Amino acid sequence: MPKSRGKPKSIEAHMESSSIEEPEESVGTPIPQEEEPMRDEAVPEPAPSAESVQSEEWWNATASAPDWDQPAAEHAPAEVIPRKGLGMADAYFCGHTSLFPLSRALRAIANERLTGLLRSFWEQEPIELLARDGEIVFVTTRDLNLYCPEVPDVLANVDVVVVERSREQQRESGTPFFLSLAREECIALDAATELMRQYGQKLFSELWTAPRAWIMFEKNPDLLSNVADVPGDPNVRDWALETLRLVQNPDQPPSFDPASIPAYTKDGFERVQKLKLTADEAQFASQFNGARSVQQIAKNLRLDLKSTQQLLFRFLALEIVECWPGSTAAKPERQTFFQRLRRSRQRDR
Incomplete structure (x- = not known):
């Protein structure tokens, strides 16, 4: 029984899509020159015979066979993304501290x-x-006035010329001059x-x-190839808390409310238990119950407001707590059934 007229056309369309997906196999397949004008002029195709349909179906099956037999690995190189070298700098995260706080950045370094x-x-x-591997090796800057404006007393026995040369190296490369002095065996590495x-x-x-x-x-x-001999600090949580203790007069935001x-x-609560x-x-920290205000905590611990703000600043910076606005409206006292009944009788009188 002869098949419908649209069947051979769908086979040709399938062959055409196969030739697009696999250009290497379609190179050797001769395409008659008269097929192109037939598509452009939209000339109706003659009704195919059963033999031609069978022949085209056999040819289509033969052409599509390599798609199943061909290994998937041969198509993979088209989607491979070149990998960067290990020595190439790669920005892992960045952002403003108002959106990406310092404590969150330090936790990312330690956790990952x-x-x-x-x-x-x-x-x-x-x-x-x-x-290095989630441990803090050191913190530095090229500004000596910001890092160490005056030479410490522990370096009094070190040659002044050597100290100044090491400080100049820090201005140029950022390497702490204490480490440079240790490399020149002027001080011990542990002291540096x-x-x-x-x-x-x-x-x-x-x-x-x-x-x-x-x-x-x-x-x-x-x-970090040049600082392999410098040990790192594995406890990033306590390291960050120690830096917060050095903040003497933290500025509270203008929206800070002691009644918060x-x-x-x-x-x-889970992270605060891991801190020293x-x-x-x-x-x-024991006063945080979600109901006490900052003023109430200061009153309970007999602290002045300045000391209270200084302690609160550390827990806020570490994202251990967050302040919620205090309720300004007093909630009505909840009455029992008998109290409401007694009050209703008094009104009836």
């Missing part, structure tokens, strides 16, 4: 064990934090590491109160 450089751009010279930690934390603490700061983390293992109520964030808190910080 990142290796690279965290650059902080603000009103002064950029501050750079080097991290402790000095870099002390001055690095003091430097990083300036960013907590910076009004406008923009941060960017670059994944670049090559940046601090409450734990989604994972704040001081006695004052632990007592302050």
